[in-house]
Amino acid sequence: MTNLNHEVxxxxxxxxxxxxxxxxxxxxxxxxxxxxxxxxxKKVVIDASDLDYISSAGLRVILTTAKKAKAxxxxxxxxxxRANVKEVLAVSGFDSIFGLHDSVxxxxxxxx
Amino acid sequence: MxxxxxxxxxxxxxDSLEEFSAQHGIPREQALRFCLALDELIxxxxxxxxxxxxxxxxxxIVEHADGALKAELIDDGPPFDPFQADVELPSGDIEQRxxxxxxxxxxxxxxxxxxxxxxxxxxxxxxxxxLKAA
Numbered sequence: 001m002t003n004l005n006h007e008v009x010x011x012x013x014x015x016x017x018x019x020x021x022x023x024x025x026x027x028x029x030x031x032x033x034x035x036x037x038x039x040x041x042k043k044v045v046i047d048a049s050d051l052d053y054i055s056s057a058g059l060r061v062i063l064t065t066a067k068k069a070k071a072x073x074x075x076x077x078x079x080x081x082r083a084n085v086k087e088v089l090a091v092s093g094f095d096s097i098f099g100l101h102d103s104v105x106x107x108x109x110x111x112x
Numbered sequence: 113m114x115x116x117x118x119x120x121x122x123x124x125x126x127d128s129l130e131e132f133s134a135q136h137g138i139p140r141e142q143a144l145r146f147c148l149a150l151d152e153l154i155x156x157x158x159x160x161x162x163x164x165x166x167x168x169x170x171x172x173i174v175e176h177a178d179g180a181l182k183a184e185l186i187d188d189g190p191p192f193d194p195f196q197a198d199v200e201l202p203s204g205d206i207e208q209r210x211x212x213x214x215x216x217x218x219x220x221x222x223x224x225x226x227x228x229x230x231x232x233x234x235x236x237x238x239x240x241x242x243l244k245a246a
Contacts, residue, residue, distance in 0.1 A: 023155040024123040053126075053144050055151045056215035057119075084144055091221045092214050 004032045012043045012108045018050035021058030030061040037065060042074025045107040049080035054088050066098065079107035115170040117162050122151050125172065136176045138243060145222050146181045146241050152215035153185055153194060153237055161189035161235060185237040191230040194237060
């Protein structure tokens with residue numbers, strides 16, 4: 001079971017996972033994120049404000065979603081990451097490739 | 113606790129560790145950090161050590177002692193040292209980016225000590241994270 005909330009704000013798809021993306025539920029998140037991306041906007045913001053855990057399986061979900069968004073002419077960035085998640089994003093270098101923003105509005109602006 | 117060769121077990125491990133940590137007064141953020149390393153190492157054993165086969169079991173022992181969280185993962189798969197596996201360093205833009213090896217980088221960044229040995233029958237991975245005052 002996954003906890004992925006989403007909404008569309010002015011042409012951006014906001015994905016808001018809650019609690020954990022671990023090895024056991026990453027596949028579910030990926031399937032949901034890709035389905036939302038296929039049928040929705042291609043500019044994606046991961047709102048990580050309710051997320052307190054992400055493993056490398058979760059990073060794979062972000063990467064897959066980002067590649068797909070980019071191929072469709074959009075992009076992906078990350079907002080509101082908390083300390084634990086920020087640390088994992090830093091170790092993986094994801095903070096610099098996708099960008100970390102303090103708010104969803106800033107993240108949307110960064111996607112243009 | 114004893115774990116089946118299935119990544120779904122990771123959810124049970126994290127839930128148990130959160131409960132264990134709450135009982136022992138360990139701050140949740142630090143407990144989750146420890147869980148993350150366990151998640152990566154268990155996933156690694158399942159995908160590389162057991163190489164996608166359906167057999168095999170993993171035993172997990174966790175203790176809270178000397179101001180640290182310590183764990184040992186014991187599995188009966190073929191000898192496999194997770195820390196010696198080829199680590200592909202993260203590089204390139206998102207088109208070239210792969211995840212391989214990132215799990216172990218995360219483990220190394222979050223644990224204070226790590227060890228591996230094969231005792232002739234089992235793989236034994238040890239890890240330790242010193243706890244910081246909350």
